[in-house]
Amino acid sequence: MATKIELFLRALGKPLVKFIMRLGELTIFIARSIYNCLTPPFYFKLMGRQFMDIGFYSLPVVGLTTIFAGMVIALQSYTGFARFGAESGVASVVLISVTRELAPALSGLMVAGRIGAAMAAEIGTMRVTEQIDALVTLSTNPFKYLVAPRIIAGIIVLPILVLIGDVIGIFGGYVVCVYKLGFNPANYINSTLQNLESLDIVTGVVKAAVFGFIITLMGCYNGYRSRGGAQGVGEATTNAVVSASILILVFNYIITELFFAK
């Protein structure tokens, strides 16, 4: 009997110990990353490259997802509102759902797929081909050279992307309402501006900054700890995208709740 319990506890213990070790490893990684983001030297040139990669080249993806999101929300909410004869509510529904929810969450998920994977693959390849060791032997701190520029760029760029996404998403709603549902353009714009509240924008921007941190952190962390050749790098990219996406959805809820309480 005792041996069976012992076996059970052992089976339970191993993954648990592994999980706690991973958590500790991640905590140390985060602490080191933040410390190195805040202390000089800063590699502005590398940061600039990341601004382009994360921000500029993500514009088409973010633009496409947010415009269709805005369009579909306009259509769906019209279907709902038409029953109560309150078409004018559509503008404010589009505004709130795009700025608070759709632009940050969709941009976050799209960028996670695009950038999280690319980062994990690049840093992972550098790890398994000993380029990270080479950095260290050339007296360069890999956290400063590789991790910090990416995380800083992520935190700054994602909010900008989301602000652009807000505008495009609202424009999507406008297009559907005016050209398909026959709304008066001036009325639509008016009710959008009237309902515009800074808290909606702020919620979205705060979310975006957090998502930017999550995406770049998961990309760097999974790449940095990858082991064992091409297979290890492949695993790292998958883990980076999956963990970033899940964390984005979790923190999306947490931040919404924080702002909702106010």
Next chain:
Amino acid sequence: MNDTKIKITNLHKAFGKKIVLDGVNLELQKGESLVVIGGSGTGKSVLIKCIQGLLTPDEGSIKIDGQETIGADKKQQEQLHGKMGMLFQGGALFDSLSVWENVAFGLLENQKMPRKQAKDEAIKVLRQVGLGADVADLYPSELSGGMQKRVSLARAVATKPEIIFFDEPTTGLDPIMADVINDLIIDSAKRLGATALTITHDMASARKIADRIAMLYKGKIIWQGTVKELETTDNAYVKQFINGSSQGPIQVEI
């Protein structure tokens, strides 16, 4: 007079249950060229990585210029790395940077040399390893394996280090290119007056580069001596290794 550059005492390193280094003792004199030989997977690369602080040993001491490196703080570590150069077994060139930026990396990032001057310096070092100025603007992926090794060598010596590590510099090269690399190693080490630690299975290369040879087996240095002593030794392990015979005390686990 104390001319010991590197002193390794009782070094232990294990990965989980797998014991790789099991009490290594080794000393390098200033300006000396030591070659470490040993079978595949005996922990030669691990030994070098421990000296450089890329891996943390479980036990033992490594002193460079009399200064303990294990447990050294960040500042001391960076200072130590400033003294060292390394040719990695796989090259480990930065594939996002051009050839000259690779070679000049230490000059640009640490010595804060202006780019123009660093490029000139890089081209000079490239020429020393037999590469023309035309490769300077290529990317590592556009080079052949032998050229990558030479660029890697150029990067290792560009900062004029006091200690240079060469991890299997000739593996995977044709015999002529291997000999070219040997000459380059001797040449660069001599020009810089550097202390060199080379790892290799290539006995021709070892005989050519080494002042002294040490053999690593089962986590310990089981033999060391000059090249002359190598030829006349009656150590059965060494004899088997240099003759490349599958018969003898060294049993390869298949």
